[in-house]
Amino acid sequence: MDSTQPLYQRLASHYRHAILQGALTPGERVPSVRTLMRVHRVSLSTALQACRELETEGLLEARPRSGYFVRTAVRPALPPPREPDCVIDAAQYVGVHHRISEYVARRAASDVRVDLSVAVAASHCYPLDELRRAMGRALRNEAQWMVRGAPGQGHPALRAALARRAYSQGMTPSADDVIITHGCTEALNVALRTVTSPGDTVAVESPTYFGLLQILESLGLRALEIPVSPQTGMSVEALDLALQTQPGIRAVVAVPNLHNPLGSIMPDAEKARLVALCEARGVPLIEDDSYGLLADDDVPLRALKSWDRSGNVMYCASLHKTLAPGMRLGWMSAGRWHRRAAMLKFTMSRANEGLAQAAVADVLEARVYDRHLHALRLTLRRDRSRLAAAVAQHFPPGTRACVPSGSMLLWVELPAGCSSWRVFETALRAGIAITPGTLFSNTGRFEHYMRISCGEGYSPRVEEALRRLGAIVAEASPRATA
Amino acid sequence: MDSTQPLYQRLASHYRHAILQGALTPGERVPSVRTLMRVHRVSLSTALQACRELETEGLLEARPRSGYFVRTAVRPALPPPREPDCVIDAAQYVGVHHRISEYVARRAASDVRVDLSVAVAASHCYPLDELRRAMGRALRNEAQWMVRGAPGQGHPALRAALARRAYSQGMTPSADDVIITHGCTEALNVALRTVTSPGDTVAVESPTYFGLLQILESLGLRALEIPVSPQTGMSVEALDLALQTQPGIRAVVAVPNLHNPLGSIMPDAEKARLVALCEARGVPLIEDDSYGLLADDDVPLRALKSWDRSGNVMYCASLHKTLAPGMRLGWMSAGRWHRRAAMLKFTMSRANEGLAQAAVADVLEARVYDRHLHALRLTLRRDRSRLAAAVAQHFPPGTRACVPSGSMLLWVELPAGCSSWRVFETALRAGIAITPGTLFSNTGRFEHYMRISCGEGYSPRVEEALRRLGAIVAEASPRATA
Numbered sequence: 001m002d003s004t005q006p007l008y009q010r011l012a013s014h015y016r017h018a019i020l021q022g023a024l025t026p027g028e029r030v031p032s033v034r035t036l037m038r039v040h041r042v043s044l045s046t047a048l049q050a051c052r053e054l055e056t057e058g059l060l061e062a063r064p065r066s067g068y069f070v071r072t073a074v075r076p077a078l079p080p081p082r083e084p085d086c087v088i089d090a091a092q093y094v095g096v097h098h099r100i101s102e103y104v105a106r107r108a109a110s111d112v113r114v115d116l117s118v119a120v121a122a123s124h125c126y127p128l129d130e131l132r133r134a135m136g137r138a139l140r141n142e143a144q145w146m147v148r149g150a151p152g153q154g155h156p157a158l159r160a161a162l163a164r165r166a167y168s169q170g171m172t173p174s175a176d177d178v179i180i181t182h183g184c185t186e187a188l189n190v191a192l193r194t195v196t197s198p199g200d201t202v203a204v205e206s207p208t209y210f211g212l213l214q215i216l217e218s219l220g221l222r223a224l225e226i227p228v229s230p231q232t233g234m235s236v237e238a239l240d241l242a243l244q245t246q247p248g249i250r251a252v253v254a255v256p257n258l259h260n261p262l263g264s265i266m267p268d269a270e271k272a273r274l275v276a277l278c279e280a281r282g283v284p285l286i287e288d289d290s291y292g293l294l295a296d297d298d299v300p301l302r303a304l305k306s307w308d309r310s311g312n313v314m315y316c317a318s319l320h321k322t323l324a325p326g327m328r329l330g331w332m333s334a335g336r337w338h339r340r341a342a343m344l345k346f347t348m349s350r351a352n353e354g355l356a357q358a359a360v361a362d363v364l365e366a367r368v369y370d371r372h373l374h375a376l377r378l379t380l381r382r383d384r385s386r387l388a389a390a391v392a393q394h395f396p397p398g399t400r401a402c403v404p405s406g407s408m409l410l411w412v413e414l415p416a417g418c419s420s421w422r423v424f425e426t427a428l429r430a431g432i433a434i435t436p437g438t439l440f441s442n443t444g445r446f447e448h449y450m451r452i453s454c455g456e457g458y459s460p461r462v463e464e465a466l467r468r469l470g471a472i473v474a475e476a477s478p479r480a481t482a
Numbered sequence: 483m484d485s486t487q488p489l490y491q492r493l494a495s496h497y498r499h500a501i502l503q504g505a506l507t508p509g510e511r512v513p514s515v516r517t518l519m520r521v522h523r524v525s526l527s528t529a530l531q532a533c534r535e536l537e538t539e540g541l542l543e544a545r546p547r548s549g550y551f552v553r554t555a556v557r558p559a560l561p562p563p564r565e566p567d568c569v570i571d572a573a574q575y576v577g578v579h580h581r582i583s584e585y586v587a588r589r590a591a592s593d594v595r596v597d598l599s600v601a602v603a604a605s606h607c608y609p610l611d612e613l614r615r616a617m618g619r620a621l622r623n624e625a626q627w628m629v630r631g632a633p634g635q636g637h638p639a640l641r642a643a644l645a646r647r648a649y650s651q652g653m654t655p656s657a658d659d660v661i662i663t664h665g666c667t668e669a670l671n672v673a674l675r676t677v678t679s680p681g682d683t684v685a686v687e688s689p690t691y692f693g694l695l696q697i698l699e700s701l702g703l704r705a706l707e708i709p710v711s712p713q714t715g716m717s718v719e720a721l722d723l724a725l726q727t728q729p730g731i732r733a734v735v736a737v738p739n740l741h742n743p744l745g746s747i748m749p750d751a752e753k754a755r756l757v758a759l760c761e762a763r764g765v766p767l768i769e770d771d772s773y774g775l776l777a778d779d780d781v782p783l784r785a786l787k788s789w790d791r792s793g794n795v796m797y798c799a800s801l802h803k804t805l806a807p808g809m810r811l812g813w814m815s816a817g818r819w820h821r822r823a824a825m826l827k828f829t830m831s832r833a834n835e836g837l838a839q840a841a842v843a844d845v846l847e848a849r850v851y852d853r854h855l856h857a858l859r860l861t862l863r864r865d866r867s868r869l870a871a872a873v874a875q876h877f878p879p880g881t882r883a884c885v886p887s888g889s890m891l892l893w894v895e896l897p898a899g900c901s902s903w904r905v906f907e908t909a910l911r912a913g914i915a916i917t918p919g920t921l922f923s924n925t926g927r928f929e930h931y932m933r934i935s936c937g938e939g940y941s942p943r944v945e946e947a948l949r950r951l952g953a954i955v956a957e958a959s960p961r962a963t964a
C-alpha cells in the first residue's frame with residue numbers, strides 16, 4: 001500500500017481488494033461506518049469518505065437506513081468464457097487487410113450513434129488542460145524544436161521521464177535505451193522488422209489485436225496463433241509446444257497486461273515462464289504493454305521486460321490509451337537489438353517531432369499524471385461493471401464473458417452459431433458499432449465472439465443500445481436455449 | 483513576372499535572369515542607375531533598390547565610382563562535371579546500412595565545428611515566429627486534437643492547403659488525394675511498399691540520396707542505378723534501356739527537381755518523357771519533390787505528377803527543407819494506388835497528430851509563407867555562389883562541380899583517385915563535416931566525389947574551413963596535376 005496516499009484511499013483500497021478478490025461477495029453487507037472507525041482507528045469522515053469512494057466506483061451501494069452493501073451488479077451473472085483448446089494455427093494473414101477494410105468502410109458509411117467499438121477512453125477522460133498548458137510552456141521555452149530535428153531516439157526529457165516511470169513496472173531502462181516512436185503501432189513495426197524477414201513466422205495470441213494482424217500481413221509475415229486464456233493470458237504450454245514442433249518461428253508477440261480483446265492479465269509466474277521460455281529457445285519476445293497502466297489497482301502491473309536478463313525482450317508501449325490519444329507517442333526499449341531498432345526507426349520516419357515530446361515529458365513528471373491515471377481507472381472500472389451487468393441482463397442465455405480488471409474492453413462469447421459479423425451489420429443499421437470477433441484471428445474460431453467497449457462511457461442511451469444489441473444477438477442465434 | 487511584386491523586385495528579377503542565363507557575364511558592367519531609370523521608367527530609389535537587392539544576393543558588386551558589375555565569383559572557374567557514362571548497375575544494397583552507420587558513428591564521435599554536411603538550411607532561416615504563433619492559435623482553437631486522433635489521411639485543413647498549393651506546380655490533387663505522412667521519409671516507405679515486395683528491383687538515380695538507399699535495403703529491395711546528368715537529371719534513355727533489358731523492375735524513384743546530391747533539374751521535356759515512358763511500360767513512378775520549392779527562381783518548378791494522366795505517378799514531398807525542419811511533416815498523392823497507400827500508412831503509424839498539422843496549415847495559407855520562401859531562396863543562392871567560388875579558389879586542379887540553381891548542395895568531383903572517405907576522415911579530425919560520395923551509390927563510381935552544403939550559411943570560419951578542405955583534398959589526391 002502506498003503510504004503517501006490519503007488515509008481514506010488506503011482504507012478504500014483495502015476493501016476494494018476484498019471485494020474484487022471475492023472475500024466480500026455481491027449483496028453482502030460491509031462493516032458499518034462505526035465498525036470501520038473502531039477497527040481501523042480512523043475518524044468518522046475518513047470512514048465515510050472511503051465508503052463513498054467505493055460507491056462512486058460502483059463497488060458499493062448505500063441502502064437507506066441499512067448501510068453499505070457490495071453491489072450485486074459488480075460481478076455480472078455471466079458464466080465465464082471457456083478456456084481455449086490447446087490448438088495452434090499456422091496461417092498467413094492474407095485476408096485481414098480485406099476484412100478490416102470492409103469493417104472500416106461499413107462503419108464509415110454508417111451513422112454511428114452509440115460507439116461500443118473504441119479501444120480508448122472518451123476524450124474528456126484525458127487531461128486536456130494539463131496537456132494544453134504543458135504545450136504552451138514548451139512553445140515558450142523550446143519552440144526551436146519546430147525548426148530543428150530532435151535527436152534520433154527522441155527528446156532527452158521524454159526518454160528520461162519514460163525510463164524513470166518504467167521502474168514502477170519493474171524495468172530498469174536508462175534514457176539511452178528508450179526510442180520514441182509514432183505510437184505503439186510504429187514500435188511494433190520496428191520491433192518486428194528488427195528480428196524478422198518477410199516469409200518468417202511469428203507466434204501471436206489468438207485472439208489478438210487486429211492492428212497487429214494487419215502489420216503482420218503488410219510485412220509479409222506468417223502468424224502462428226497461440227491460445228489465450230481469459231484468466232492467465234497466452235498459454236505458455238502451447239507456445240512451448242509450438243516452438244518445439246513448428247520450424248522457423250522468429251519472434252513471439254504478447255500483450256501480457258490487459259490483453260486486447262480478452263482483457264486477461266498474465267500472473268507474474270506465467271510472465272516469468274514466458275520470458276524464460278523465449279530466452280531458452282532463442283526466440284525474441286516482443287511485449288506490447290499499451291494498456292498496462294489502466295489496471296484497476298493503482299499498483300502497477302509488472303512488464304515481461306522486468307524479468308529480462310539477456311535483452312531478449314523488446315518492450316513496446318503507447319501513450320495513446322493512457323494520456324493523449326491524439327499525440328501519436330509511443331516508445332520502445334529494444335534490449336539487445338537496440339542499435340538495429342534505432343536504425344530502422346530512422347529509415348521509417350526519422351525522429352519524432354520535439355515539441356510534443358517536450359510537452360508530454362512535462363506532464364509525465366507532474367503529480368497530475370498519477371491523479372489522472374487514478375481517475376481514469378475508476379471511471380473505466382465503473383463503466384465496465386455497468387457494461388457487463390447490462391450484457392448479463394439483456395443478452396440471451398449461452399452468452400459468456402469475463403470482466404477484466406482494467407481497461408475498457410469486454411470480450412463476449414455469443415451463443416454457438418451466432419455470427420458476430422451479422423450482428424455487426426445489423427447493429428450498425430441501428431446506429432450501434434461493435435467489433436466482430438472475426439477481425440481478431442485468421443481462424444474461424446471467433447466468429448461467435450464480439451468485442452464491446454465502455455470507452456465512450458455509460459449512459460441511458462448506451463443501456464438502451466445494449467438492450468437492442470441483446471435482441472439482435474438473440475435473433476441471430478440459431479435456437480433460443482430455453 | 484508576378485505583378486503583385488514591388489517594382490524594384492520585378493526589376494531585380496529581370497537582371498537576375500540575365501545574369502543567371504549568361505546574357506550578362508561575370509565581370510561585366512551592368513547598365514548604370516541612370517540608364518536603368520531611363521530604360522525602365524523607374525525612380526532613382528527603385529533602380530538603386532534593385533541593384534542593392536542583387537548585391538545582397540551576391541550577384542552584383544559595387545565598385546567605387548564605377549558602378550555595379552556582375553560578380554566574378556558567381557560562376558566559379560570550376561569546370562563542369564563530366565556527363566555520366568550510360569552504364570546501368572544492378573545492386574542489392576547490402577552494404578549501405580553499414581556504411582551509413584559508420585558515417586553517423588564517426589560524426590557523432592567528433593567535435594564538428596563547421597558542418598558542411600547538412601541537407602537543410604540553418605534553423606534561423608525558417609519562420610520560427612510565425613510557426614510559434616500559428617501553434618499558439620492551434621492550441622487555443624483546436625487543442626482537442628491532443629486527445630483525439632486526426633482523420634486517417636491527416637487534418638483536413640492541411641490537406642486542403644497542400645492541394646491548393648500544388649496547383650502552382652501544375653498538379654491538380656483534391657484534398658482527398660493527399661495523405662499526410664511523417665516526413666518524405668515515411669512517404670517514400672509507403673510508396674515503395676505500395677507497389678513492391680521484398681526481392682523486387684527498383685530503378686533509382688545514380689548517385690542518389692543515401693536515405694533512399696537505406697530505405698531500399700531495409701525493405702529488402704534491389705536497386706538498379708540509372709545515371710544522372712548534372713544538367714538534365716535522370717537519363718531517360720538509360721532508364722528506357724534498363725526497362726527493356728532488365729526483368730522485374732517494379733518501380734522507378736526520381737528526384738526531378740534539385741536532385742540530392744547533384745542539384746540537377748530535369749527540363750520539362752525530359753520530365754514529360756520520363757512520365758510517358760513509365761506509363762507506357764506500366765512501371766509506377768515515385769517522385770520525390772523534397773527540394774522543388776527551393777529553386778532560385780520564384781516561378782515554381784513543375785512536378786512530374788503534373789504530366790500524369792493515368793495515376794501512375796506517386797508524388798512525395800516534405801515540409802522539412804522548406805518550412806519546418808523539426809515538425810516531421812511530409813505528404814503524398816499516390817495516384818491510382820491511393821487506397822493501398824492510405825492503408826499502409828495506417829498500419830505503419832496511424833494518422834499524424836492533428837495539432838501540428840493545424841498550425842502548419844495556417845502558415846501555408848498565409849502570405850508570409852511565400853515571403854519566407856523568397857528570402858530562403860535568396861539566402862541559399864548567395865551562400866551557394868560563395869561556396870562554389872571558394873571551392874574554385876581553394877581546391878586543386880582536377881576538381882569539377884556544377885553550381886545548381888537552387889537548394890543548398892554542391893556535388894564536387896575531386897581529382898581522379900582521391901578517396902572522399904579519406905577526405906571525410908581527415909576533415910572530421912579538423913572539425914569539418916562533409917558527406918563522402920561513397921554513401922550515394924552502391925557502385926564504387928563516386929569514391930572521388932563529395933557533397934558539401936551551404937545550409938549552415940557562409941562566414942569567414944566556413945571560408946577558412948574550405949581552404950583547409952582544399953588542402954586536405956590536394957593531399958589526398960594521387961599526383962598534383964600541374
Ligand SMILES: Cc1ncc(COP(=O)(O)O)c(C=O)c1O
Nearest residue numbers: 119183184185209260290318320
Ligand atoms: C494491443 C494494442 N497495441 C497497439 C495499439 C496501437 O497503439 P498506438 O495507437 O499507440 O499506435 C493498440 C490500439 O488499439 C492496441 O490495442
Ligand SMILES: Cc1ncc(COP(=O)(O)O)c(C=O)c1O
Nearest residue numbers: 601665666667691742772800802
Ligand atoms: C531527396 C530527399 N528525400 C527525402 C528526404 C527526407 O525527407 P524528410 O526529412 O521529410 O523525411 C531528404 C532529406 O535529406 C532528401 O534529401
